[in-house]
Structures are given as C-alpha cells and as structure tokens.
Amino acid sequence: MLLAGLLAGSLAGWLLGQLASGGALGGGRIDPQSQQFRDDLLVMIATTYSDDRNLPTAWRRMRQVAGNSSVAMLHATIERFIANSRNVQDIRHLVALAEGLGRLTPAMQPFLLPVPADAGP
C-alpha cells in the first residue's frame, strides 16, 4: 500500500514536472482545446505576424492550432470578434493575417492596418 502510494506520488510529480518544464501544453486552468484558448493563440499568432510579417511561421503555428481548418478558423474568429465588438487591436492583427493569406473579406476591410514603410517580407 505504501509502495503503491509512493509510486503514484512519484508519477504525479513527474507528470507535473513535465508540464511545468516542457512537453505538451496542458495542466493549467484553461483547457488547450477550448475556444477561448484557441482564440487567444490565434490572436498571438496574428499579433506577431503583424510585426514580423513572417507568413511561413504564422501559417505553421496556425496549422498547429487548427490543422487543415486554419483559414476557416481564422475567418470564423474574425467574424465572431467583429460581431461581439472584441478588442479592436486584436481584430486588426487578425485581419492583417487574413490579408497576408490572401483571404480578406469585405467585412474585414475597415480593420486593415497600415503597413510600416520598412516592413519586411
């Protein structure tokens, strides 16, 4: 009984350590599969894209979040953010990403960010 308890404790500690120090994301108070979490991931991906204009990296990250549904997820997220009057800066970043992917819709046009003069490719 004592041995089983020690083993279970060790296993739990090891798992917690793995989550804390690397490995797959998880173990926090938010579910990595939840829409809230995926929305925020997409916002971060779009925010960084707005700065570095690194489309391959943004696309790789999007596919990690939504796989083959990446573009559909981006569109759905933008539409929902616009409809719910979410943070306008977040919407602008998301729209910039949609533009980078060549998937801009008329509803997104008002949220386009001006491109800095020295923005890289």
Add this chain to the structure above:
Amino acid sequence: MRSEEYAALVAQAWSVDGDRARARERLAAAIPTGIDAARHMAEMACRLASTDYVNDPGDLRILRSMQNFYQMEGQRSCADTLLPALDNEAVLLLDSSPSPRPSATPVPPPSKTPLPTLTLATRSASTSQPTPGETSVRRFELAGLGVFCDADRPAKLAVYVQERDGRGIAAMALRVRWQGGEDRFFSGLRPERGQGFADFTIEPGVQYVLDMPGLSDDSPAFGSAECVDAGVRTMRSWRALFRPVN
C-alpha cells in the same frame, strides 16, 4: 503546441503589444497552478537556448524577448549564459531578406548624435586594435543588422565594428547614405559604449544604406517606423555589426 513554443509565442506577442499583464495571464492560465509565470518563462528559454533554436536569427530574437520578460521580473535562466555572448547590447539579427533600395523620399537633414570631441588617437591608444596597415587591406562584412525598440533611444542606428573575437575596433569610418545625401562618422568616439561603437540618429520615413566606405558592401536599406516599448509608442532603432571577412 509544446510548452516551449507557447511560451515563445507569448513573449513574442508581448514584445509587440507591450502588454505585460496580458502576457502573464496567458502564461499563468496555461501552466499548473503554483508555478510562477516568469519562472516558467525562464525555464522555457533555457530549454530553447539549449537547442539549435539560437542558430536561427528570427528565433534568437524571440528568445531575447523571453529573456527580457523573465529578467524584468528578476528571474535568471541558463539562457543567460547559453545565448551567444555579444558585445554590449549588440543583438545580432541577421537579416537575410534585403529590403528595397531607397526610393524617392524626403531628404532629411543629417542628424548625428552630438559626440564628445575626440581625436582618432583613440585607436593607437588601444592595445587591442590592429595596426593601420592591417586594417587598410582588410575587407569587412555586415555580420548583423536588426531592429530594436527602446523608448529611451528612439530612431537610432547603433553600429558595432568588431574583430571576429568580439573586440571593438575604433576609428573605422562609417557612412550612411539616403536619397540625396550622405554622412560619415567613426567608431570609438564614445568609448564608454565600447571601442567599436558608433551611432547615428535616423529620421522617420527615410530609407538609409550603411557601409564602411571602401571596405564593405552596402547594407540592405533600412528605416525607422513606429513600435511599442513596454506600452510606450516610440520609433524603431537599428543595430548593425561589421566584422572582418577573414
């Protein structure tokens, strides 16, 4: 997505939006309760710095953002020692994507930062400097060119001229050119920033090209633009590093 990648993404987004509280919340929500967000960021940076992540200039920039994040909260990480030891603050962001050449832009007045009056004797006073004969035949290359955002130093071009082992080289001529004008300045005139250091104030909206006249090729064109440093809107600055070709 792996924890390291998530932490890197959080840090990169923070470097753009400057919203520290949001970055903390993003980390805290994704890691087990009781683990400090900045400590976690430090551990993730250590993990990434131990891989070939640091060999990619873009990823090195992200790693620097992670480092800034945890250092601002008093944390330390193995990344502090694993990251390439760079002279002063010269983060090398090798830019492999040349920008467009300068186009028709307004001609600004050259606005070099006021410098103390020093003579080029600085160079001969330094035991670490090569002899004039050596440098006169050496070619230099632009080993790094990258942006940084610092509200205390907006719209600056900070140039470092270094030996390949990192020692600064004073009294090297540098030249910036823009549509309709140029200016020259020298390394080593601000020895408190290093023997190989020189700086120049750039004007927003203007594209510049930097070189060591007769000793190096032209840099890609670069210019300033708005950025956010810890929530403060300011102008981007640039760092450039020249090193001998061989």
